[in-house]
Amino acid sequence: MPTDARRLAAPDSSQDPKLFGDIVKPQTLLDENEMRADGRYMTQPRNIFLQCGVVSQAKGSAYCELSKTKVICSVYGPKDIEMREEFQINKGKLKCELKYAPFSSSKHREHIPDAEDVENSDILLQAISPAVCLQRYPKSQIEVHVLVLEDDGSVMPAAITSASLALVDAGIEMYDVVTASSVRVAGQEACFIDPISSEQFSRASLHKSNDINQGMVMVALLPSINQVSSILSVGHLESSVLQEAITTCTFSAQNLHSVVRKSIISSFKK
Amino acid sequence: MSDLTKHIQPVEYYKSFLKEQVRPDTRTLQQIRQTTLNVGPITSADGSALVKIGETMVVCGVKAELTQPTVEEPTKGMIVPNLDLPPLCSSKYRTGPPSEQAQIGTQFLDNLIKISKLVNSEDLCVVPDQLVWVLYCDVICLNNDGGVMDAAVIAMVAALQSVKLPSVTMNEETETPVTNFDEMTPLKINCLPVATSFTFFERLDNEEITSGHMTIVTDADDNLFLLDRPGGSSITDGQLDQCLQRSFERTKEVVKLYNAVHSS
Numbered sequence: 072m073p074t075d076a077r078r079l080a081a082p083d084s085s086q087d088p089k090l091f092g093d094i095v096k097p098q099t100l101l102d103e104n105e106m107r108a109d110g111r112y113m114t115q116p117r118n119i120f121l122q123c124g125v126v127s128q129a130k131g132s133a134y135c136e137l138s139k140t141k142v143i144c145s146v147y148g149p150k151d152i153e154m155r156e157e158f159q160i161n162k163g164k165l166k167c168e169l170k171y172a173p174f175s176s177s178k179h180r181e182h183i184p185d186a187e188d189v190e191n192s193d194i195l196l197q198a199i200s201p202a203v204c205l206q207r208y209p210k211s212q213i214e215v216h217v218l219v220l221e222d223d224g225s226v227m228p229a230a231i232t233s234a235s236l237a238l239v240d241a242g243i244e245m246y247d248v249v250t251a252s253s254v255r256v257a258g259q260e261a262c263f264i265d266p267i268s269s270e271q272f273s274r275a276s277l278h279k280s281n282d283i284n285q286g287m288v289m290v291a292l293l294p295s296i297n298q299v300s301s302i303l304s305v306g307h308l309e310s311s312v313l314q315e316a317i318t319t320c321t322f323s324a325q326n327l328h329s330v331v332r333k334s335i336i337s338s339f340k341k
Numbered sequence: 342m343s344d345l346t347k348h349i350q351p352v353e354y355y356k357s358f359l360k361e362q363v364r365p366d367t368r369t370l371q372q373i374r375q376t377t378l379n380v381g382p383i384t385s386a387d388g389s390a391l392v393k394i395g396e397t398m399v400v401c402g403v404k405a406e407l408t409q410p411t412v413e414e415p416t417k418g419m420i421v422p423n424l425d426l427p428p429l430c431s432s433k434y435r436t437g438p439p440s441e442q443a444q445i446g447t448q449f450l451d452n453l454i455k456i457s458k459l460v461n462s463e464d465l466c467v468v469p470d471q472l473v474w475v476l477y478c479d480v481i482c483l484n485n486d487g488g489v490m491d492a493a494v495i496a497m498v499a500a501l502q503s504v505k506l507p508s509v510t511m512n513e514e515t516e517t518p519v520t521n522f523d524e525m526t527p528l529k530i531n532c533l534p535v536a537t538s539f540t541f542f543e544r545l546d547n548e549e550i551t552s553g554h555m556t557i558v559t560d561a562d563d564n565l566f567l568l569d570r571p572g573g574s575s576i577t578d579g580q581l582d583q584c585l586q587r588s589f590e591r592t593k594e595v596v597k598l599y600n601a602v603h604s605s
Contacts, residue, residue, distance in 0.1 A: 077439045077444055078423055078447065079447060079448075080421075081419075081475070082475055085406035086406055086408070087407075088407055088509065088518075088520045091517065091518045091519055091520045092521070126484045128396075128432065129429070129432075139385075143429070143483060144429075145429045150432075172402060172481055173402070173423075174383060174385060174403070174404050174479055175383075177385060182439075216429035218429050220382075223385070
């Protein structure tokens with residue numbers, strides 16, 4: 072384990088007390104009444120809460136809550152590119168950072184970003200950069216910082232939606248906002264919209280079911296111009312199932328547009 | 342006065358307000374911004390609190406995990422505080438290792454826990470020499486509009502106050518711990534410290550707007566735990582008395598807040 076001289080010494084290893092609790096029986100995704108673990112139908116997303124302007128120090132900011140999943144995002148810039156960094160003369164640079172708070176998951180997270188954090192930051196960058204008019208900000212950079220306060224599934228869609236909302240709040244010129252949605256595919260006919268932690272795809276779930284179609288699909292969408300900015304698929308999916316999942320995601324992301332629009336309008340009314 | 346003066350002549354701008362004994366945000370010199378405390382916003386943490394002092398916003402989450410005690414102190418659990426000032430909260434900070442201010446803040450919280458004996462570390466012992474609790478107190482600033490340490494102390498104390506630990510027993514045969522989540526015991530907190538920060542404006546003819554700050558940590562029983570005054574211009578006995586007086590008053594207000602939130 073890497074030692075960190077800039078933080079207080081913590082024990083080398085510690086275990087989550089839940090590991091030593093009663094063994095919980097693995098739940099099925101749907102119970103006998105066709106209901107999910109949190110009382111939703113298969114195609115029902117969670118209620119979303121969006122708010123602009125939560126961080127007064129930032130140029131723009133947004134907070135997104137999907138039931139227990141909580142994400143806060145702030146945007147700084149456009150500002151000068153830092154010394155010794157690469158820049159393009161005719162185009163601005165978008166920098167994205169996605170971080171999980173140490174207390175956001177069931178196990179205490181390390182402070183030093185791991186490979187997963189770097190990957191997530193990159194997914195976020197790829198999803199939102201097509202929406203930003205970067206040619207309007209030559210030789211400057213725009214910073215997007217996302218902090219996951221609590222992770223109960225569908226973090227990336229929440230991060231992408233709140234990041235685009237924060238960019239709007241910062242007054243950055245954009246082609247469109249970005250909304251995102253994810254589904255968990257468990258079998259040919261089963262698309263679970265907006266999965267919670269226990270419903271998310273893991274490698275273990277590949278072997279549990281007879282149906283080989285197991286995975287997660289996330290789509291980021293520019294809803295007004297109806298263009299997809301990013302698709303992410305993990306797991307094993309047949310192409311027809313993948314197409315079906317993408318359609319479901321796109322539809323669900325399109326539905327978010329009105330919520331995003333409302334929160335932008337209400338932030339201007341203030 | 343226009344916003345332009347604020348940026349071009351910040352010293353003149355402040356001076357003109359201070360002459361009238363008010364601050365640009367309409368507060369008087371001794372007035373503290375409105376403080377709100379929300380306990381338990383993060384359900385993945387074992388204890389959590391969100392504190393707002395004016396626009397400053399700080400969240401603290403406590404994660405309790407099991408670990409082996411150190412050889413030196415086999416009957417003592419551990420509390421590991423950490424203050425994070427991410428680039429999200431202000432343009433002053435950059436991505437990467439913790440800034441100097443964050444390190445100083447972390448050390449401040451650690452000193453406070455040890456000096457005030459906030460939690461008996463023996464209470465965190467499960468089986469001596471084998472198993473103890475470690476409480477990770479991660480304080481993250483979400484919006485830095487000044488007074489972060491005041492908010493951080495309130496957040497950390499309130500989060501620790503809301504921690505409930507499951508009962509743990511050792512299985513003698515397999516030598517593995519067994520946790521029972523049906524039996525939860527609240528963590529015992531020995532005192533309720535509150536930090537109050539002051540900034541001094543003295544040599545206003547200088548280019549600097551402020552001439553140092555001071556943070557005082559006290560509790561409702563009039564105990565003085567910490568007085569942090571790093572450098573700056575000299576202050577008189579009268580000023581020190583005034584600040585102490587004010588921080589004792591402030592502590593009583595915030596302790597009411599702790600109790601109201603804790604009992605609800």
